[in-house]
Amino acid sequence: MTTTLYTSDHEWLAIDGDVATVGITDYAQQQLGDVVFVELPKVGRTLKKAEAAAVVESVKAASDVYAPVTGEVLEANAELVAEPALVNSDAQGKAWFFKIKMADRSELGGLMDEAAYKAHTA
Amino acid sequence: MLARDDHDSLNRTPLHGLHVSLGGKMVPFAGYDMPVQYPAGVLKEHLHTRASAGLFDVSHMGQIALRPKSGKLEDAARALERLVPQDIVAVAPGRQRYAQFTNEDGGILDDLMVANFGDHLFLVVNAACKDADEAHLRANLSSDCVIEPLSDRALIALQGPKAEAALAKLCADAPAMKFMDAGPRKVAGIDCFVSRSGYTGEDGFEISVPAADAERLAKTLLDNPDVLPIGLGARDSLRLEAGLCLYGHDIDTATTSVEAALEWSVQKSRRSGGARAGGFPGAEKILAHFDHGAARRRVGLLAQGRAPVREGALLYANDAGGEPIGQVTSGGFGPSLNAPVAMGYVPTSQSALGTNLFAEVRGQRLAVQVAAMPFVKNTYKR
Numbered sequence: 001m002t003t004t005l006y007t008s009d010h011e012w013l014a015i016d017g018d019v020a021t022v023g024i025t026d027y028a029q030q031q032l033g034d035v036v037f038v039e040l041p042k043v044g045r046t047l048k049k050a051e052a053a054a055v056v057e058s059v060k061a062a063s064d065v066y067a068p069v070t071g072e073v074l075e076a077n078a079e080l081v082a083e084p085a086l087v088n089s090d091a092q093g094k095a096w097f098f099k100i101k102m103a104d105r106s107e108l109g110g111l112m113d114e115a116a117y118k119a120h121t122a
Numbered sequence: 123m124l125a126r127d128d129h130d131s132l133n134r135t136p137l138h139g140l141h142v143s144l145g146g147k148m149v150p151f152a153g154y155d156m157p158v159q160y161p162a163g164v165l166k167e168h169l170h171t172r173a174s175a176g177l178f179d180v181s182h183m184g185q186i187a188l189r190p191k192s193g194k195l196e197d198a199a200r201a202l203e204r205l206v207p208q209d210i211v212a213v214a215p216g217r218q219r220y221a222q223f224t225n226e227d228g229g230i231l232d233d234l235m236v237a238n239f240g241d242h243l244f245l246v247v248n249a250a251c252k253d254a255d256e257a258h259l260r261a262n263l264s265s266d267c268v269i270e271p272l273s274d275r276a277l278i279a280l281q282g283p284k285a286e287a288a289l290a291k292l293c294a295d296a297p298a299m300k301f302m303d304a305g306p307r308k309v310a311g312i313d314c315f316v317s318r319s320g321y322t323g324e325d326g327f328e329i330s331v332p333a334a335d336a337e338r339l340a341k342t343l344l345d346n347p348d349v350l351p352i353g354l355g356a357r358d359s360l361r362l363e364a365g366l367c368l369y370g371h372d373i374d375t376a377t378t379s380v381e382a383a384l385e386w387s388v389q390k391s392r393r394s395g396g397a398r399a400g401g402f403p404g405a406e407k408i409l410a411h412f413d414h415g416a417a418r419r420r421v422g423l424l425a426q427g428r429a430p431v432r433e434g435a436l437l438y439a440n441d442a443g444g445e446p447i448g449q450v451t452s453g454g455f456g457p458s459l460n461a462p463v464a465m466g467y468v469p470t471s472q473s474a475l476g477t478n479l480f481a482e483v484r485g486q487r488l489a490v491q492v493a494a495m496p497f498v499k500n501t502y503k504r
Contacts, residue, residue, distance in 0.1 A: 033355070034165035036455040037428050037462075039484075055484065057430050059164040059455045060355050 004092075005108060006117035007068045012092055018105065020069060023096040024056060024087065027121045033058040035087040040076035040098055047071060047100060049107055054097050056087060069107045071100040129155050135181035136276040136336040144351050151354055152249035154182040159353035167356035168457040171322055172498070175282035176352035177343055180321075184252025185272040185330055186259065188243040192266070198243050201266040202236065205258065207379060207402045209389035213238045218304035218317050220387050222379055223258060228404030228411070229375035230382070231258065233367065237304035237317060244304070244315060246277070246328070248369045276336035281326030281360075283501065284348040289316075289327050292342060296327065301502040310342050321357065323364025323500040362463055363456045365422055365495025371433060372420060372451045372465055378404070380411035381467065383420045388412070418448065419473040422495035423481070425462040427488055430455045431481040437468055438480045441487045447472060450481060458498050465495065 002016045010028035014021040029035065037057040047053050047067035054065040076098045080086050086095040102108075112120060129148065132155040141148065146157030157179070159167060170176060190198035199210040208221040218237035222230045232251035237244040247255045252271075259269045280289055289296040292310040296318075304317035315330035331339050343349050358368070367373045373382045391397045394409050402408075425431050432453040436446040453464030468479065475494055480487035 033159060034163050034457075036165075036457075037430055039429065057455070059168070059359050059457060060158075062430065062432060 005111035005113060006120070007066075007111055008120060009066055009068075010121075011065060011068050013068055013108075013111065014096075015108065018102050019074065019099055020071070020102055021096045021099050022053075022065075022068060024065060024091055025117070025121075026091045029087050029091040029095075032056060032063060032087075033060065035084045038080050038084045038087065038097070040081060041073045043073050043076055045073045047073060056084075065097060067100070068111070069100060069102050070104055071102045073098050074101050075099040133182070135179055136333040137179040137181060137278075137340055140337050140340055141179065141351070146351070146353060149354070152182055154249065156182060157351070157353040159355045160351050162350060164353070164355035164359065165457050167350065167352045168359050170350050171282045171324060171352055171356060171360055172458050173283070175280060175284040175288050175326075175346075175349045176322070176356070177340060177349050178279040178281065178352050178357055179276070179340070180279050180328070181276040181333075181336065182249035183277055184245075184247040184249065184255060185275050185277060186245040186247065186252075186256060187270040187272055188245060188259065188263070189268040189270065190242070190266065191268060193241075195238065195241060195243070198267050199238075201263045202243060203392070203398065203401065205262055205402060206236075207388045207392050207405070207408055208236070209391045209398070210236055210243070211398070212389065212391065215240045216303055216305045218302045218319060222373070222384070222387070223255065224379070224402055224404045224408065225375055226403050227375070228378045228407030230369070230373045230377055230379065231255070231375060233369050233373060235317070235319065237315075239305055239315070244330075250370060272330070274333050275330050276333050278329045278331060278336065278340055278343070279320050279322075279326060280329065280343060280349070281320045281322040281324045281352075283325065285324070285326040286503070288343060288346045288349050289329075291346070292339075299327075299503075301325075301504045310339055312339055314339075318503065321364075321366055322360035323366070323496050323498055324360070325501045325503050359454060359457055362452055362454060362465070363458055363496065363498040364500060365465065365497060367420075368452055377420070377467075378408050378411050378416060380408060381416045381418055381420065385412070415470060417470060418467045419470045420451070420465060420467055421473050422493040422497060423450065423453070423464040423466055423479070423490045424493040424497070425464065425481070425488055425490050428462065429483055429488060430462040431464045431483055431488060431490060435464075435466075435481045435483055437466055437490070438482065438487060439472065441480050441489075446482075447479070456497060463497050464490070468492070
């Protein structure tokens, strides 16, 4: 059973045990517009919470995606690198960015559930 | 996000209400509340313009009539030649030419279009510079010209391969116009100024229309299913692929027309040995650049990877170490090329086509190559 949580920077985390799958929200992709390039962290890299972890670029601009939690990158979505437009078509599904093995689950405490995130973006 | 008050303090073009009703995402640009994109999005808007036709509101730009006090157009043309390195006297009635206002250091104060409307010159200048340009004209040309800002007019660009057919329905004279023809025309019965020009690399038109008629004309053009509204986002990616300069980015007060690779826009008559050589601000430096070359040059850059190389990225000769040799002045993703495109300044000695360089993006040196512009072949009707 996975739980999905959200950050105020418009990332989603699907939590399964101590592994979080991270992406950007549908709201975020709407704000960015057509995504043309995604750069993901290398597998094995240790990310600190709030560190720039990935980059998502639209025709107009580049935006950083920050690590929502501290941990080690287990997997990066190669399909997304090959087809960045997946961010626009399926932000909260096929367009996951990376999977991270969380070092400290207590970091999840500050995140929002879906209802709270909806209120945040309303 | 902008608060409501920020939007309220911005100027609005006569088409503002139309943009909002079409779902335009409004952003501040040069003091105006302008649509950066519509619901279709930058990518589709860009590709639609290259495949069909796009309508752009460029009413924020300045439109100025320059009328000779003597009644002789040549006197206005000669007067304007005191401020630009272009041959304005040779612009025939019904024709338009690209020009630059230069400063005493040879830099560029603004770039503009100058059209000969028979009894006066018609100028289109950049939005961010228009007040300064008007003051500059008044300070220098008032003895010879009446300077009349046409602030009660909107400006609509219609660009793309289907622009001619779309405009022909409303203006039977349009198809006969050639690239850079310009003059008064009736469009949908409205007294307009029409030029066959634009800022996309595509064939197309720019239509100056009285503010009161602008929305009606824009809606009539948009009734044609081939025509979609296009925001500033796609306007920027289109002009970048076309290799066209954006003032304040690719050209400014620190670049000469030669450094900017705009030699083609300076006619021989104004260069050393020409009939009216010099006589414009900064002529000494600009003509020296013509005669002896400039140390740096604006070039096109194609990245070898997929990562866009954007404005401000430093350029290096090698993949590690060394000092920067130049900087990217415009860059992004070119939807028609489906690849990153950029332009920037490099030492002239490293400006040859095919020169391999590196652009620093997020701490990494990415391979780029000096490439010919335009990146996408233009389709002007000459």
